[in-house]
Amino acid sequence: xxxxxxxxxxxxxxxxxxQSPPPARETGAVKWIRANLFSSWGNSLLTIAAGLVIxxxxxxxxxxxxxxxxxxxxxxxxxxxxxxxxxxxxxxLSERWNQLLFxxxxxxxxxxxxxxxxxxxxxxxxPVLFFDLPRKLLAFTAIYPFLAFYLIWGGTLxxxxxxxxxxxxxxxxxxxxxxxxxxxxxxxxxxxxxAVWFVGGALIPEGASEEAMLQAVPSRDLxxxxxxxxxxxxxxxxxxxxxxxxxxxxxxxxxxIKWICIIFIEFVRGVPLITLLFVASVMLSYFFPPxxxxxxxxxxxxxxxxxxxxxxxxxIRGGLAALPKGQYEAADSLGLDYPQAMRLIILPQxxxxxxxxxxxxxxxxxxxxTLVSVISMFDLVGMIRGxxxxxxxxxxxxxxxxxxxxxxxxxxxxxISQYSQxxxxxxxxxxx
Amino acid sequence: MxxxxxxxxxxxxxxxxxxxxxxxxxxxxxxxxxxxxxxxWYLGNNLVANLRAAxxxxxxxxxxxxxxxxxxxxxxxxxxxxxxxxxxxxGLLNTLLVAFLACITxxxxxxxxxxxxxxxxxxxxKLMAFYVEIFRNIPxxxxxxxxxxxxxxxxxxxxxxxxxxxxxxxVFDAFAFTNRGIYTPLPWFSRGIFESQTLNWVLVLxxxxxxxxxxxxxxxxxTAKQEETGERPNTLSMLLGIWLVxxxxxxxIMGLSWEYPALKGFNxxxxxxxGGPLIALWFALSIYTGAFIAENVRAGIxxxxxxxxxxxxxxxLRPSKVMNLVVLPQALRIIIPPLISQYLNITKNSSLAIxxxxxxxxxxxxxxxxxxxxxxxxxxxxxxxxxxxxxxxISLVMNVYNASVxxxxx
Numbered sequence: 115x116x117x118x119x120x121x122x123x124x125x126x127x128x129x130x131x132x133q134s135p136p137p138a139r140e141t142g143a144v145k146w147i148r149a150n151l152f153s154s155w156g157n158s159l160l161t162i163a164a165g166l167v168i169x170x171x172x173x174x175x176x177x178x179x180x181x182x183x184x185x186x187x188x189x190x191x192x193x194x195x196x197x198x199x200x201x202x203x204x205x206x207l208s209e210r211w212n213q214l215l216f217x218x219x220x221x222x223x224x225x226x227x228x229x230x231x232x233x234x235x236x237x238x239x240x241p242v243l244f245f246d247l248p249r250k251l252l253a254f255t256a257i258y259p260f261l262a263f264y265l266i267w268g269g270t271l272x273x274x275x276x277x278x279x280x281x282x283x284x285x286x287x288x289x290x291x292x293x294x295x296x297x298x299x300x301x302x303x304x305x306x307x308x309a310v311w312f313v314g315g316a317l318i319p320e321g322a323s324e325e326a327m328l329q330a331v332p333s334r335d336l337x338x339x340x341x342x343x344x345x346x347x348x349x350x351x352x353x354x355x356x357x358x359x360x361x362x363x364x365x366x367x368x369x370x371i372k373w374i375c376i377i378f379i380e381f382v383r384g385v386p387l388i389t390l391l392f393v394a395s396v397m398l399s400y401f402f403p404p405x406x407x408x409x410x411x412x413x414x415x416x417x418x419x420x421x422x423x424x425x426x427x428x429x430i431r432g433g434l435a436a437l438p439k440g441q442y443e444a445a446d447s448l449g450l451d452y453p454q455a456m457r458l459i460i461l462p463q464x465x466x467x468x469x470x471x472x473x474x475x476x477x478x479x480x481x482x483x484t485l486v487s488v489i490s491m492f493d494l495v496g497m498i499r500g501x502x503x504x505x506x507x508x509x510x511x512x513x514x515x516x517x518x519x520x521x522x523x524x525x526x527x528x529x530i531s532q533y534s535q536x537x538x539x540x541x542x543x544x545x546x
Numbered sequence: 547m548x549x550x551x552x553x554x555x556x557x558x559x560x561x562x563x564x565x566x567x568x569x570x571x572x573x574x575x576x577x578x579x580x581x582x583x584x585x586x587w588y589l590g591n592n593l594v595a596n597l598r599a600a601x602x603x604x605x606x607x608x609x610x611x612x613x614x615x616x617x618x619x620x621x622x623x624x625x626x627x628x629x630x631x632x633x634x635x636x637g638l639l640n641t642l643l644v645a646f647l648a649c650i651t652x653x654x655x656x657x658x659x660x661x662x663x664x665x666x667x668x669x670x671x672k673l674m675a676f677y678v679e680i681f682r683n684i685p686x687x688x689x690x691x692x693x694x695x696x697x698x699x700x701x702x703x704x705x706x707x708x709x710x711x712x713x714x715x716x717v718f719d720a721f722a723f724t725n726r727g728i729y730t731p732l733p734w735f736s737r738g739i740f741e742s743q744t745l746n747w748v749l750v751l752x753x754x755x756x757x758x759x760x761x762x763x764x765x766x767x768x769t770a771k772q773e774e775t776g777e778r779p780n781t782l783s784m785l786l787g788i789w790l791v792x793x794x795x796x797x798x799i800m801g802l803s804w805e806y807p808a809l810k811g812f813n814x815x816x817x818x819x820x821g822g823p824l825i826a827l828w829f830a831l832s833i834y835t836g837a838f839i840a841e842n843v844r845a846g847i848x849x850x851x852x853x854x855x856x857x858x859x860x861x862x863l864r865p866s867k868v869m870n871l872v873v874l875p876q877a878l879r880i881i882i883p884p885l886i887s888q889y890l891n892i893t894k895n896s897s898l899a900i901x902x903x904x905x906x907x908x909x910x911x912x913x914x915x916x917x918x919x920x921x922x923x924x925x926x927x928x929x930x931x932x933x934x935x936x937x938x939x940i941s942l943v944m945n946v947y948n949a950s951v952x953x954x955x956x
Binding site: 150151153157160161164165167168367368369370371374381383384385386387388389392393396397399400401402403404477481482484485487488495499510512516519520523524527528531 | 571574575578579582589592593595596597599662665666667668669670673679680682683684685686687688691692695699894895897898900901908912916922923926929930933934937938
């Protein structure tokens with residue numbers, strides 16, 4: 115029997131069978147498509163529906179953009195060039211580009227000034243946004259607000275210099291006396307700044323703006339995307355310190371200060387920005403001294419800053435609440451007083467937690483700066499709705515203009531939110 | 547051996563106001579109060595001086611004057627002979643209307659987009675990510691203007707529906723999409739129980755409320771039965787009966803009929819007119835806020851740990867039950883607080899109605915009334931008071947709901 119079995123075996127495997135390639139439907143693109151697009155009936159339907167949507171959008175948009183005309187000077191001319199074909203009249207952008215960016219009243223031979231201020235903004239912002247950069251660059255950041263003010267508004271150089279000297283004096287006083295007692299340094303700094311501004315303001319001669327090196331540009335001549343950027347940058351940078359103060363005030367155990375902060379925050383968060391802008395445009399001037407003229411730009415900055423400060427305060431309050439109580443107690447047990455504990459222990463951690471929220475508020479605020487077009491300031495949207503669409507050459511060019519505005523805002527806002535995500539990863543000190 | 551002694555009882559010295567923590571907060575509060583009082587005094591003084599110089603005063607009497615302007619989109623009767631206060635009331639209702647509509651549709655958009663963004667389907671999830679990023683990063687004002695432009699510049703005018711060679715036709719002979727708005731059929735009761743159509747609708751609403759209570763009772767009964775016997779009785783037919791039978795009977799008794807819009811003169815007459823501005827605002831607000839809600843929904847679902855889903859599956863629940871009984875109740879707790887603030891944002895952003903000429907309270911009270919009467923301070927104060935009240939009410943209602951779904955901790 116054994117003999118028969120050994121002999122009857124026709125084949126004995128003496129090695130492994132070579133691996134055969136996986137079935138075609140289980141590899142490469144086919145597998146990916148099957149797994150990700152057509153894994154089930156429902157998924158296949160969704161894929162087809164999504165494909166249809168994409169096709170519809172692209173089939174409309176691509177020929178329209180591809181046939182775009184860039185070099186005509188009016189809508190009727192553009193239509194002649196297109197001769198009945200589908201196409202965009204991007205020439206409105208090339209012709210009115212400067213108006214979209216700077217508004218229609220900014221003197222056209224001075225466009226280099228806001229452009230330069232815009233480019234310098236990156237230099238000034240860099241050390242704040244990327245803290246790997248050398249700290250010495252912060253000196254430029256400190257000068258930047260005054261430099262940008264001088265570049266954009268022009269006029270006498272004395273005004274920004276006096277303003278800078280005031281701030282420098284305040285910083286000096288705070289550095290000198292703030293170490294001993296925070297309150298003394300803080301209030302001393304405010305007094306010093308006002309003293310310098312008062313004396314310096316008196317020193318600026320009457321009519322200095324007329325014979326200035328840079329032509330003076332009044333605020334009402336500002337416009338376009340520049341106005342959106344200016345409002346956004348100014349109000350966000352002003353509202354962060356104000357928001358920190360409000361958040362700390364809301365946490366304070368002094369009832370009066372706590373309630374002032376709560377009422378302010380809840381009031382501002384309860385009303386739409388547009389009503390605050392109405393306050394800026396029609397109501398605020400009643401509250402200034404009768405013979406003073408505070409221009410609309412400043413009034414709007416005041417109101418938007420208050421608005422975003424309330425929101426930032428709530429974000430920071432969230433950060434403060436997220437800190438374990440042990441941190442406060444540890445600071446106390448080290449013998450630190452309130453300002454020291456806040457500056458050295460609490461705020462650095464709370465602000466780190468709050469960064470994504472603050473950036474969200476900043477993006478929202480930047481988008482909300484378009485609302486100033488409602489109170490007849492000619493920002494980007496105001497320019498489009500007002501002077502450009504009302505002109506005889508370009509009445510009816512909606513998509514090109516609105517699309518360009520949307521693109522400008524998208525680029526800035528998306529960039530900011532990407533930065534925030536990068537920063538979150540960068541600041542993450544816990545291990546995952 | 548040392549003994550504890552009482553701290554020395556010093557008499558009060560002035561320097562303790564700064565140096566002693568027991569009194570320092572009093573000093574600071576007194577200073578803050580002083581600063582507040584001074585600034586209020588200063589601002590009030592300026593206000594009085596400015597008002598005197600302009601020959602004005604603060605007086606709400608203008609609200610009783612004749613408004614003199616027309617409002618095309620209105621929920622209650624209003625003519626241009628009515629007072630400013632009734633114009634403001636029409637605006638107030640319009641604000642609430644658009645906010646209510648937009649909250650519902652934004653939630654629908656947001657939930658659909660948020661769930662689809664987590665879909666295993668690559669194309670769909672990328673498309674939804676694209677939708678969210680595009681809409682979140684472009685100002686809502688631009689979206690409102692874009693959708694309003696589509697409504698006005700690309701929809702046919704009413705006269706395109708006229709004549710033998712009409713270029714536009716009504717959908718199902720009932721809906722007309724024109725550049726002035728959308729016209730839909732209006733349901734009304736030919737032999738209503740009450741004279742007024744409004745009262746008849748109130749009756750319908752009451753019947754619906756009754757059905758809702760009955761349906762709730764049935765659910766409670768079914769749950770009790772399930773606890774008792776372990777099997778849930780099939781309540782579908784009962785629920786259908788409870789909802790449909792009274793409704794259908796009521797409609798038959800009252801003779802529900804439809805009033806179709808028809809082209810008369812230069813415009814459509816009859817039916818319900820949903821004006822272009824309302825549609826633009828409604829749609830723009832819901833699609834914009836929907837993008838934010840989508841992110842909240844996604845975050846909420848992702849925050850439910852995977853173990854929960856797996857445990858539910860291990861218990862033998864079907865995927866739909868896993869979603870309904872395990873994932874969603876836990877996700878809702880995370881989704882609701884940001885959802886409240888999105889609803890508040892919709893209400894506040896509805897004030898942008900003024901750019902498309904939708905007569906909400908900002909456009910009536912803060913726009914035309916303000917410009918006609920010049921009563922800036924009064925109008926803006928009333929406007930702020932309205933929005934504050936609305937915000938507080940919405941957050942109150944939603945907080946009550948939030949408390950009801952919150953994790954009950956012992």
